[in-house]
Amino acid sequence: xxxxxxxxxxxxxxxxxxxxxxxxxxxxxxxxxxxxxxxxxxxxxxxxxxxxxxxxxxxxxxxxxxxxxxxxxxxxxxxxxxxxxxxxxxxxxxxxxxxxxxxxxxxxxxxxxxxxxxxxxxxxxxxxxxxxxxxxxxxxxxxxxxxxxxxxxxxxxxxxxxxxxxxxxxxxxxxxxxxxxxxxxxxxxxxxxxxxxxxxxxxxxxxxxxxxxxxxxxxxxxxxxxxxxxxxxxxxxxxxxxxxxxxxxxxxxxxxxxxxxxxxxxxxxxxxxxxxxxxxxxxxxxxxxxx
Amino acid sequence: xxxxxxxxxxxxxxxxxxxxxxxxxxxxxxxxxxxxxxxxxxxxxxxxxxxxxxxxxxxxxxxxxxxxxxxxxxxxxxxxxxxxxxxxxxxxxxxxxxxxxxxxxxxxxxxxxxxxxxxxxxxxxxxxxxxxxxxxxxxxxxxxxxxxxxxxxxxxxxxxxxxxxxxxxxxxxxxxxxxxxxxxxxxxxxxxxxxxxxxxxxxxxxxxxxxxxxxxxxxxxxxxxxxxxxxxxxxxxxxxxx
Numbered sequence: 001x002x003x004x005x006x007x008x009x010x011x012x013x014x015x016x017x018x019x020x021x022x023x024x025x026x027x028x029x030x031x032x033x034x035x036x037x038x039x040x041x042x043x044x045x046x047x048x049x050x051x052x053x054x055x056x057x058x059x060x061x062x063x064x065x066x067x068x069x070x071x072x073x074x075x076x077x078x079x080x081x082x083x084x085x086x087x088x089x090x091x092x093x094x095x096x097x098x099x100x101x102x103x104x105x106x107x108x109x110x111x112x113x114x115x116x117x118x119x120x121x122x123x124x125x126x127x128x129x130x131x132x133x134x135x136x137x138x139x140x141x142x143x144x145x146x147x148x149x150x151x152x153x154x155x156x157x158x159x160x161x162x163x164x165x166x167x168x169x170x171x172x173x174x175x176x177x178x179x180x181x182x183x184x185x186x187x188x189x190x191x192x193x194x195x196x197x198x199x200x201x202x203x204x205x206x207x208x209x210x211x212x213x214x215x216x217x218x219x220x221x222x223x224x225x226x227x228x229x230x231x232x233x234x235x236x237x238x239x240x241x242x243x244x245x246x247x248x249x250x251x252x253x254x255x256x257x258x259x260x261x262x263x264x265x266x267x268x269x270x271x272x273x274x275x276x277x278x279x280x281x282x283x284x285x286x287x288x289x290x291x
Numbered sequence: 292x293x294x295x296x297x298x299x300x301x302x303x304x305x306x307x308x309x310x311x312x313x314x315x316x317x318x319x320x321x322x323x324x325x326x327x328x329x330x331x332x333x334x335x336x337x338x339x340x341x342x343x344x345x346x347x348x349x350x351x352x353x354x355x356x357x358x359x360x361x362x363x364x365x366x367x368x369x370x371x372x373x374x375x376x377x378x379x380x381x382x383x384x385x386x387x388x389x390x391x392x393x394x395x396x397x398x399x400x401x402x403x404x405x406x407x408x409x410x411x412x413x414x415x416x417x418x419x420x421x422x423x424x425x426x427x428x429x430x431x432x433x434x435x436x437x438x439x440x441x442x443x444x445x446x447x448x449x450x451x452x453x454x455x456x457x458x459x460x461x462x463x464x465x466x467x468x469x470x471x472x473x474x475x476x477x478x479x480x481x482x483x484x485x486x487x488x489x490x491x492x493x494x495x496x497x498x499x500x501x502x503x504x505x506x507x508x509x510x511x512x513x514x515x516x517x518x519x520x521x522x523x524x525x526x527x528x529x530x531x532x533x
Contacts, residue, residue, distance in 0.1 A: 035383060150401060150402075151401070153393075153396045153399065153400075153401060154396075154401070156393060156396075157393060157396060159383060160383065160390070160393070161374045163343065163346065163348050163372060163374040164372070164374055164393070166346075166347065166348050166364070167346045167347065167348065167364075167367060167370065167371070167372035167397075167455075168367050168393075168396050168397040169367030169368070169397050169400070170396075210384070211382070211384050213384075214384040215384055215385070215386050215427075215429045216384065216385070216386060216389065217384065217385070217389075219384070220384050
């Protein structure tokens with residue numbers, strides 16, 4: 001029941017491998033998305049790739065190339081609008097996000113298989129992952145890990161304070177854009193597996209779970225990778241046994257794990273606070289007796 | 292000519308602000324190594340804007356500003372900046388030790404490995420700010436005062452020649468304030484120039500120069516001159532008790 005489906009079905013083994021690769025990539029990129037508070041930017045990038053993929057599919061080009069172009073345009077747009085115009089970052093990003101989403105839907109509506117194409121882009125096609133897809137996902141994972149290792153110091157400083165990064169000699173603009181590039185690579189590599197709509201769940205939920213428990217960034221990434229990979233396994237099993245959408249099952253599992261972890265940490269915190277208050281109360285009482 | 296070379300910070304007719312909108316204009320000041328300049332004013336008076344400009348985070352709108360004989364932002368290893376309340380550390384999964392060690396990044400760059408020498412500097416800075424016993428605790432679990440001590444330790448690990456401190460006493464109790472005064476005094480004794488922004492008049496006690504700000508320079512000079520009643524009234528609307 002837990003292993004057999006993967007032994008018996010090659011498409012499930014490929015889906016598991018693809019999903020785990022996405023989970024690992026998202027763990028690295030998602031850690032910095034959570035630390036730097038870039039969830040909305042991640043969401044915008046994920047949707048910004050839609051017109052690129054749609055155009056690529058209409059012209060019979062690889063969706064990954066279209067997604068890469070879409071993310072480049074979105075990154076440039078976010079950078080330009082938030083710097084040039086007197087708008088808050090989230091307003092600028094929100095405008096671009098809906099604009100690109102609408103453009104993507106318009107382009108897709110020209111396709112004869114509109115609903116099928118749109119659904120494939122938004123929700124992924126995990127059960128259709130091929131060994132060729134795995135190669136591009138491994139490449140994306142290597143690129144993301146390389147960026148995270150090289151830029152770990154400026155990324156960490158940026159997460160605390162941009163002024164701190166700048167005064168330490170690191171260009172805020174360069175490393176912010178590098179972080180966006182890392183997120184874009186993750187989104188482009190993951191859209192086929194979990195889709196552009198659900199990739200944000202894999203970016204945020206496992207990393208946020210890691211943030212609840214970890215005391216170090218490396219631990220946070222490891223927890224995120226384990227949660228993401230486990231969610232992929234559970235999600236695929238649920239999808240197989242109950243005939244549910246694979247991508248959505250995976251993301252929902254990851255969000256559920258976060259909810260359980262958050263509830264657990266809150267309960268522990270409450271118990272600790274209560275114990276500490278009781279301890280202080282006893283101390284104050286014994287102090288009163290001595291007097 | 293010799294006195295020009297010795298200056299740590301030189302500003303003349305400096306205008307600071309955001310984009311092309313000045314917050315404070317006509318700032319002229321010249322600091323020797325080991326000097327303490329205290330910027331005092333209410334919220335929005337321009338204290339942080341001056342510090343950010345000195346740190347190279349903002350470009351001067353007009354006038355002249357040199358730090359250690361160079362344009363601003365050119366010497367990250369020699370100029371350290373403590374931002375005001377880095378709020379994000381309240382949620383980050385980072386240990387106190389890791390936050391303090393981030394101060395060495397300016398020296399390490401992207402690729403240099405942390406050496407035993409760097410580790411010793413980090414441990415020494417934690418001891419000086421009294422947070423060495425919390426080294427392995429997550430910073431988000433600490434009180435506001437302990438977090439501020441952590442950030443102060445981070446600045447000390449920079450081992451810079453100029454310290455730009457934005458409200459370093461914020462959130463600290465009386466012992467914490469005393470600690471900041473002692474740290475600043477010991478840094479100045481080894482020739483470090485300190486520029487500190489604050490709301491508190493008592494932080495100016497040991498300053499060589501005080502600049503009273505209200506979106507303009509109300510007064511500048513030694514504390515006994517810059518903090519005269521008429522200037523305080525102009526800046527805050529009240530005077531200090533005698």
